[in-house]
Amino acid sequence: MGSRLSITIRNDISEVSRLADIIELFGRTNKVAASSTFEINLVMDEVLANIIMHGFPDIDEHIIEIKISLNGETFSAEIVDDGIAFNPLKSTKDDRGASLEEKGIGGLGIHIIKKYMDKVAYKRVSNKNVLMIKKVVTIEQ
């Protein structure tokens, strides 16, 4: 049995909290372990904060479409935005080993996305960024 949900959010950073509430409810409804839901929400925060803060050079309102689903133990999400073309997988910055003085702010998000997701794929379709992520979650009995 599968479960799916479509959510749209505006390009406003406060919307990320609303999305996290929806995903928590989705997780609880589908008996996803809290630890897996935290990891999903952490990754969604990284993805969406990046889109909202860097994706739109104008000051217009944009809608970001998110589809989430759970099939067995596999959680999938597809995030579609009409911002500037950006493939997060091509980010090469890595100062995780740097000292306090050398460490930069930012650039950590992509490492967190890759760590907590089992699969991450990006494509540019009809002037839109499409990011697909998958994760095998723990289901509580």
Place this chain on the structure above:
Amino acid sequence: MFKIETISNNEIKILGRFTAADVNAAEPVFNQFIATTIVDFSELDYISSAGLSVLLKTQKRLKESKAELKLVNMSKMVREIFHYVGFETIFSIE
């Protein structure tokens, strides 16, 4: 939901999710610290890179005056995030 509770002059507790949406609320609190401050993580669900950047900025500023943030009672998951992004070496974690 993200919340900051003041425990004493030199100790705070952070609760819930510390994400990009919470940076504007958190920064004024962290900017006030001028001496070594304990941050209790016991009720923190997770912290994203935006939240980590607030801690990093504060740690850089405090270290200039020989003070620091001391992070206590981290969950296994949050500790794992710190480990993974290389933050374990720049904070005192108990």
